[in-house]
Amino acid sequence: MSTEVGQGMTVTKTxxxxxxxxxxxxxxxxxxxxxxxxxxxxxxDLDGEQVRRLKPVIGYLHTGIEKQAEALRxxxxxxxxxxxxxxxxxxxxxAYALAVEKLLGVDVPPRAKALRVIMSExxxxxxxxxxxxxxxxxxxxxxxxxxxxxxRDTILDMNEEISGFRMHTSYIRPGGVMAxxxxxxxxxxxxxxxxMPSNIDEYESLLTMNPIFRTRTIGIGRLSAEDAKVLGATGxxxxxxxxxxxxxxxxPYSGYENYDFEIATxxxxxxxxxxxxxxxxxxEAVKILRQxxxxxxxxxxxxxxxxxxxxxREELETSMEAVIHHFKLFTEGxxxxxxxxxxxxxxxxGENGCYVVSDGTHKPRRVKFRAASFAxxxxxxxxxxxxxxxxxxxxxxxADAVLGDVDR
Amino acid sequence: xxxxxxxxxxxxxxxxxxxxxxxxxxxxxxxxxxQFGLAxxxxxxIHTATAGVDIARFGSEAMRASPRQADMMIVSxxxxxxxxxxxxxxxxxxxxxxWVISMGACASTGGVFNNYALLxxxxxxxxxxxxxxxxxxxxxxxxxxxxxxxxxxxxQGITPRQ
Amino acid sequence: MIPETLTVERGVxxxxxxVTVAPANIHAALSALKDSxxxxxxxxxxxxxxxxxxxxxAGRYEVVYQLRDMETREQLRVRAYVDGDPPHIDxxxxxxxxxxxxxxxxxxxxxxxxxxxxxxxxxxxxxDWLGHxxxxxxxxxxxxxxxxxEHERWQTAPDKA
Numbered sequence: 015m016s017t018e019v020g021q022g023m024t025v026t027k028t029x030x031x032x033x034x035x036x037x038x039x040x041x042x043x044x045x046x047x048x049x050x051x052x053x054x055x056x057x058x059d060l061d062g063e064q065v066r067r068l069k070p071v072i073g074y075l076h077t078g079i080e081k082q083a084e085a086l087r088x089x090x091x092x093x094x095x096x097x098x099x100x101x102x103x104x105x106x107x108x109a110y111a112l113a114v115e116k117l118l119g120v121d122v123p124p125r126a127k128a129l130r131v132i133m134s135e136x137x138x139x140x141x142x143x144x145x146x147x148x149x150x151x152x153x154x155x156x157x158x159x160x161x162x163x164x165x166r167d168t169i170l171d172m173n174e175e176i177s178g179f180r181m182h183t184s185y186i187r188p189g190g191v192m193a194x195x196x197x198x199x200x201x202x203x204x205x206x207x208x209x210m211p212s213n214i215d216e217y218e219s220l221l222t223m224n225p226i227f228r229t230r231t232i233g234i235g236r237l238s239a240e241d242a243k244v245l246g247a248t249g250x251x252x253x254x255x256x257x258x259x260x261x262x263x264x265x266p267y268s269g270y271e272n273y274d275f276e277i278a279t280x281x282x283x284x285x286x287x288x289x290x291x292x293x294x295x296x297x298e299a300v301k302i303l304r305q306x307x308x309x310x311x312x313x314x315x316x317x318x319x320x321x322x323x324x325x326x327r328e329e330l331e332t333s334m335e336a337v338i339h340h341f342k343l344f345t346e347g348x349x350x351x352x353x354x355x356x357x358x359x360x361x362x363x364g365e366n367g368c369y370v371v372s373d374g375t376h377k378p379r380r381v382k383f384r385a386a387s388f389a390x391x392x393x394x395x396x397x398x399x400x401x402x403x404x405x406x407x408x409x410x411x412x413a414d415a416v417l418g419d420v421d422r
Numbered sequence: 423x424x425x426x427x428x429x430x431x432x433x434x435x436x437x438x439x440x441x442x443x444x445x446x447x448x449x450x451x452x453x454x455x456x457q458f459g460l461a462x463x464x465x466x467x468i469h470t471a472t473a474g475v476d477i478a479r480f481g482s483e484a485m486r487a488s489p490r491q492a493d494m495m496i497v498s499x500x501x502x503x504x505x506x507x508x509x510x511x512x513x514x515x516x517x518x519x520x521w522v523i524s525m526g527a528c529a530s531t532g533g534v535f536n537n538y539a540l541l542x543x544x545x546x547x548x549x550x551x552x553x554x555x556x557x558x559x560x561x562x563x564x565x566x567x568x569x570x571x572x573x574x575x576x577x578q579g580i581t582p583r584q
Numbered sequence: 585m586i587p588e589t590l591t592v593e594r595g596v597x598x599x600x601x602x603v604t605v606a607p608a609n610i611h612a613a614l615s616a617l618k619d620s621x622x623x624x625x626x627x628x629x630x631x632x633x634x635x636x637x638x639x640x641x642a643g644r645y646e647v648v649y650q651l652r653d654m655e656t657r658e659q660l661r662v663r664a665y666v667d668g669d670p671p672h673i674d675x676x677x678x679x680x681x682x683x684x685x686x687x688x689x690x691x692x693x694x695x696x697x698x699x700x701x702x703x704x705x706x707x708x709x710x711x712d713w714l715g716h717x718x719x720x721x722x723x724x725x726x727x728x729x730x731x732x733x734e735h736e737r738w739q740t741a742p743d744k745a
Contacts, residue, residue: 046695047487050552052459073686073708074505075461078539078725080693085537085724093534100462116598144465163472169470181558243654245622246682335427352638353597354504356650356661358626363487369650371631373638380718384627384650389682418461421502421708504710538717538725539709 031060041403051148051410052417058325063402068395070261072388075421083381087347088114089188089322091378095368096182098383099142099419104133105185109368110381112267113187113357117350117372120319124311126190127269128376132203132306133185134359135299139210140169141362142292142299146217150288153230157220167212169205170240175199189323190316203307210300218293218386231285235397235409236281245393248386249364250295254288257279261360268359272309273302288412298341321348347376356384363387363414380413383422387415425449440516443520444578449479450575453521453568457485458512462504462556470561480568489515495548499558500528501541513548517570521575523567524550527557586616592642596631602661607647610664611674614649618679621649625680628687630694643667643698649676653719666696675701693718 032038053074059067079098083091096103098279108130115122122130140209141326143162149151150158170180177183177192185192221227244254252259260277261268278294280287307392318322324343326338352374358367364386371380390413397413457469470477477483484491489512501509513522524544527533528552532542544550551574552567559567586603589612591605605613627650632639643665666673674675675698678683687698688707695716698704706713715722728735 045508046458046489052464053463064547073710074502074508074705075503076539076708077461077501077535078537078717079535081534081539081722081724082537097534098461100465119598140433144468159468163469164474165473167469167472181466182562243624244681246626246680259654263457263649264654315577347595353599354602354631354648354661356626356659365626367626367650369629369648373633373636379636379677380629380631381631382627392682392685448610504708504712536724536726538723538728540726542727 016115017110029418032066033064034062036062036271036290038066039345042094045071046052051415054410054415054420056406056410056419058403058406059195059405063404065398065401065403066407068398068406070391070394072391072417072420075417077422079382079417079422080383087376088350088378089347091381092184092187093182095381095383096184096390097418098370098422099361099366099385099387099416100181100361101144101416102361102363102366103182103184103187104130104137105366106368107184107358107382108134109357109359109383110370111186111188112359113355113368114350114371116355116357117370118188118322118351119323119351120189120201120317121315122190122317124269125194125313127316128189128306128310128313129195130186130268131270131273132195133183133191134305135306136172136203137171137300138299138362139296142168142296143169143413145292145362145414147329147413149408150221151413152407153227155221155227161217161220163214165206165210168202172199172202172206185246187323189319190314194315198277200307203303207300207303207307211297214293214296214300219287222293228286230405230408231287231289231412232282233284234401234405234411235285236283237393237397241393241396245396246389247364247393248389249362250278250288250291251280251390251393253277255283261358261365264356267357275302275304284312285408337347349374349376354380358384361386362418363419364390366419382418385419385422387413387417388422391415426525442578443576445580446576446578449519450572451480451481452495453480453571453575454484454486454492455482456489456495456512456516457487458495459498460501461499461528463529466558466561467525467564468497470564475561475565477565477568480572481563482498482568483556489513490517492516492524493519494521495544496523496525496531496564497544497548498525498551500533500535501544501547502539503541506547510547516550519570519575519578521551523552523554523571524560525564525565525567527555530555533557551583586613590616594719600661601659604642604663607643607666608649608666609671610662612651613662614651614676614679617660617662621653621655622658624652624654625676625682625686626650626652626659626681628676628690630690630696630718632694632718632720635713639696641665643671644731645671645694647673647690647696661695666712668693671695672697672699674699675704677701682745695719 041058045053050309056069057069072195076350079094082094095106114299147159153270177185239255242252275298278291280290329336350372354367355370358365367384369382397409524530529544554567590609631646645666647664649662694708
């Protein structure tokens with residue numbers, strides 16, 4: 015006997031007996047469920063309260079971002095990259111910008127690289143803060159949300175100061191960054207970097223030794239190092255299983271080789287391990303921010319190529335050539351030499367890559383986003399197996415899947 | 423106490439109004455939103471609920487996970503073709519009277535994503551009361567929308583949505 | 585490394601190494617590569633080369649596998665060109681478990697049929713969706729934007745256009 019449950023999925027009920035004498039029960043979670051981090055749907059076979067089978071159903075936030083990018087010009091497509099992994103927009107921009115720059119064969123000035131690192135690390139902090147706040151709520155620590163979003167607000171204010179927009183900054187573009195940072199941004203950043211370590215201590219004092227939190231996370235959702243590698247998990251999911259792999263160290267981009275930081279790992283392989291990894295990453299991010307501020311080079315923030323970036327506003331008033339360049343760029347865009355390229359960057363949830371194919375025209379032939387959450391959701395069944403339903407919430411929480419990233 | 427004194431003290435302590443206004447006042451100041459996060463705007467919606475902006479000042483901090491307990495649905499961001507029937511089901515499950523805020527450019531018009539995957543405006547499937555522009559809107563924008571909605575609810579009286 | 589008998593072409597584009605194999609050999613080639621150390625499939629996708637004049641293409645659909653060796657940090661892109669309606673290629677989910685969802689997504693978006701896949705169903709689009717959205721002959725869709733060029737064309741009666 016099999017029951018059709020939609021999405022081409024049939025759950026076969028062969029009168030299967032569970033370990034507790036009852037029959038297995040198929041339960042549908044989501045897509046509108048407060049603890050599935052957005053619109054994830056799970057079809058779970060339960061034996062009593064234990065998970066015996068689990069199947070994630072995705073696609074409820076499919077936005078057609080890759081198709082949309084094909085319909086936009088090279089410089090316009092930056093806007094849609096912001097919106098797929100909506101908790102780390104500048105990192106998405108960075109992956110796309112690096113890919114296009116690699117095809118164009120240009121290298122951005124050192125100051126632009128440093129500003130990109132600053133934005134990436136601020137975003138990583140903001141993303142981890144959302145994770146910490148929402149996971150806290152799911153595990154019964156409602157206070158976390160208030161504390162974490164307080165700091166996230168500060169980061170969003172900085173985003174606004176540097177780019178004019180709170181969340182989807184589109185700050186990092188092929189050829190450099192939108193504009194140089196203002197002195198006020200550095201004041202805000204300085205204040206933030208000075209206060210953030212004590213704030214992280216505050217979060218830790220609420221959770222790290224909290225008996226309820228520890229009971230609900232230690233030993234829950236185990237994923238061995240070997241499984242994590244085989245299943246393609248990246249980011250804190252992989253490092254939480256004790257694998258020292260961070261793209262910032264393994265394949266440095268945007269000048270990350272010049273910063274001194276450690277890769278956060280944990281050998282616990284469970285939800286608590288992933289929590290520790292993220293907390294450590296936040297501390298390391300503050301360290302990188304401090305270094306980036308101290309050794310920020312002077313100079314331009316954009317490449318000097320009028321075919322890729324618009325001329326500065328002052329030049330438009332005096333130079334006819336600048337006006338022509340400006341007009342051509344905004345009506346026709348620029349072309350990129352034919353070829354394909356893949357660039358991966360480390361976002362808050364793992365390897366966030368961009369595979370770009372150009373056919374030599376002014377629009378991309380194909381833009382594929384390698385989404386970290388998409389890969390990180392696949393080990394979910396393995397992690398949740400034989401755990402209670404309530405533990406499943408902790409496991410989904412620490413997988414930190416952003417559904418916009420999964421469905422794109 | 424004489425009768426005159428009683429009448430005088432009542433005059434100082436009793437307000438008279440219509441039932442419609444009283445109900446509107448009560449409804450308007452306790453709009454419970456449905457906890458229905460879709461995408462980016464959901465994060466700004468959480469910001470609205472936290473200490474910095476504090477939606478509790480307007481009586482809407484009680485985010486309900488079940489549509490049967492909610493008065494207002496905040497459609498936060500893009501609604502895909504696959505999500506649309508579910509959104510409508512959830513809307514149908516909410517008890518009357520109910521209101522909808524369409525938060526963000528994607529929910530209102532499709533925004534930058536004018537393509538096959540998205541519903542080009544959530545007003546195609548549910549009636550929308552207030553549209554909030556922005557991608558995503560600031561938390562203050564959402565508060566402003568809530569205040570506009572409150573004014574409307576207060577003006578509607580006993581039988582909203584005639 | 586990959587045996588020469590399986591490769592059709594190899595090269596480097598913008599610093600990325602790649603190798604082309606015949607679609608019939610894809611499973612054997614990836615299996616050989618996995619044994620030689622490329623144990624992580626970073627992503628699997630497809631590119632539609634419909635009406636792409638930049639060069640000659642061996643087939644309309646290019647299935648792309650990005651592999652990585654996490655010890656030596658070496659990367660390799662494997663391509664296979666397929667044609668036909670629907671195009672067929674062997675599934676590699678038994679070699680690389682992450683390919684399971686990637687292949688479903690590629691099937692959903694491009695209509696490439698991965699033979700021997702355990703559960704080749706749509707993953708992102710609804711089950712009853714017609715067409716494969718990321719093919720180049722599938723329209724972007726959406727609505728006509730007012731005051732745009734398309735809107736003008738849309739408003740003009742066909743006999744006047």
